[in-house]
Amino acid sequence: MNSLVWSHKPLLVQFRQWTNQQRRGRRGRRTRNDNHQKRKTTLTLLITDPEEDIEDLFSEKEVKQIRVSLLEWYDENQRELPWRQRSGSESDGGDEEKRAYGVWVSEIMLQQTRVQTVIEYYNRWMKKWPTIHHLSQASLEEVNEMWAGLGYYRRARFLLEGAKMIVDGGGGFPNIVSALLKVPGIGNYTAGAIASIAFNEAVPVVDGNVIRVLARLKAISANPKDSLTIKKFWKLAAQLVDPCQPGDFNQSLMELGATVCTPLNPSCASCPVSGQCRALSMSKHDSSVLVTDYPIKVEKTKQRHDISAACVVEILGGQDGSEINLPDSRFLLVKRPDEGLLAGLWEFPSVMLDEEVDLTRRRKEVDCFLKKSFSLDSKKNCSIVSREDVGEFVHIFSHIRLKVYVELLVLRLKGGMNDWLEKQNKGTMAWKCVDNEALSNMGLTSGVRKVYTMVEKFKQKGSTTNSIPSRKRTSSKKLRCS
Template sequence: MLQQTRVQTVIDYYNRWMLKWPTLHHLAQASLEEVNEMWAGLGYYRRARFLLEGARMIVAGGDGFPKIVSSLLKVPGIGDYTAGAIASIAFKEVVPVVDGNVIRVLARLKAISANPKDKVTVKKFWKLAAQLVDPHRPGDFNQSLMELGATLCTPLNPSCSSCPVSGECRALAISKLDKLVLITDYPAKSIKLKQRHEFSAVCVVEISGRQDLIEGDQSNSVFLLVKRPDEGLLAGLWEFPSVMLGKEAALTRRRKEMNCFLKKSFRLDPQRTCSILLREDVGEFTHIFSHIRLKVYVELLIVHLKDDMSDLFSMRDGENTTWKCVDREALSSLGLTSGVRKVYTMVQKV
């Protein structure tokens, strides 16, 4: 969970996760669906899938939990950093770790100005860290190095005056001699790749209760959710029906695309299977992914089913589309991605 994610963000997820799956064996029994739900909102969802696959692999292997770096590296989702962290912290293997914090600390300590993403430079950091690690307390040392980066040797305003190794810091020494050099010049900034712009239309489809199907309560309605493909962005997660637009599109065009999608995937057709009680343009927002800038147009559609479409209320596979309907309560308690939560919040204000 901590990979590329702040501790503060992780804590609640970690606690809920450990409550639900206290051991590897519990996790190995879980379904990907459950795992995705628990992870929803944390991001980098492949981590969740790998965690599940890793648990299953270890349990199936029957050799217990891997305890050395070489074995840990075979587990899905465990790379150089995580293998080193587990081996040193949990099992006292004398190995280093290199994460973003360590790179920053070492780049400053040794005044390394090369691009820290560069493969050769990364190797240099690992070698340096390996030379430094305390053979008697590798886990504590590694955590100390990371903690130094997280608390004092921070990206923007490092607290050099409180730093226990400021006397040995090359970057600090250089910055004192040359006023043009700043501590924060280390490590070098790597060129960030450009975000591509994407556009999508989302339709929150609310299927209102019918007097003849649902007794009494007219407010009893359900929402249509679609399962995203198992590969790629937000793989296997639930969202409101959406279509990618390719470029900016006016309301008319967006509705046309959406109508087509709803008809094809759900046989939701105003002329035949339902009548429209409300259709409203709710607004738009931009959702930022690490590599995509997604503009989302949101619309609310409340329909009233004509025929006996009660089978609609259980999950089923449509044409290349897995979908289900959930009621308001289920929707609130369901694990949703950040973007889907935004959409739902917007619609609730209507």
């Protein structure tokens, strides 16, 4: 069998080399059809046989060398991070549960988030909820506000649910992987990190950094997201983990990937395990092979494109309708459903649009929502002081590209705020009205904060430009929903 098919070189590198060989005539004359069939066969074997890509484990000698080198390097080079600091009792083996709680919080925060961003959030979190018992008494709204800006808010909810489950169970913090996996939001990686770092269980961890290090050490060109390949990475990591210092070893492997064996610019010259790195060895003997060819790049899933119309509804108090931003004005906020994207978080009233539509259509959709949900009807209980098109922006989630149109709608209620609130049927949608100070201090998501910032800048600009005539033109328009 052609050795090219089973080598450890990345697919593109192999294909490039094979093509060059064809051009130089090293494989003799072939017809165009033969070449096409050979190329097709090669690509198929490389893509569909991930098991052949990891044909052996580390040798016993390699395991010993990697353990010793990584632990020595980690002792000298580990970053000082708040979740790695131990109190005197913890270093003596005393408060393992407190250590486990800190590791758990940090690992959940670090998912999809940079270390430098997490540090501030972690310190504030631990100051407010220093133990799992403190966290178990918190509300989801408090947790969401503390988490605001970190993104992936489902993680925060799982932390709270997990804390309540552990405390209510009364059996203490789970100290082995099998028990940790029963806690909401704790998967194989997080369970391995907590069990090894806090409780010294000799179990592996595999995250993106670990995959990158292992893929280069073994020159693995199989798809790193393939389920069979992932199992092989776990098997390799389990072979390497040090039985005496599993926590430190796992952290050293992750630290190496984060600081030395980086995606684009690895510092191979300062790598403590460069002598065992197959990718580096291959690159030294073949200029067409790069260390950064491993692991292979996998095409990302295309983002979904959504469109939303967000309306910042400001309700004025008092009787004089000539001024905006009175001290007793209120902003209308809506709480998102408890499941799904940004679950349980507060936002300005908004509607999703099926397609790009003009301003008139957007306003019609918003008006229908406000009338149906809050009984805001300019024909009956309110008058429009001003209505302004503020602008638009694009907010990126991991899987969604959301285009948001923003407008400011300033209303004055007939009969006053209290009369309107008393007549409202809360129904199933949670909502509230807050003043400007409360809104400024709320833990809003980055997207909602962007909307609010745009409106505030628009107001400031309007106070020194020609925004007053614009308000006069729009003040006569009615909230219509047909």
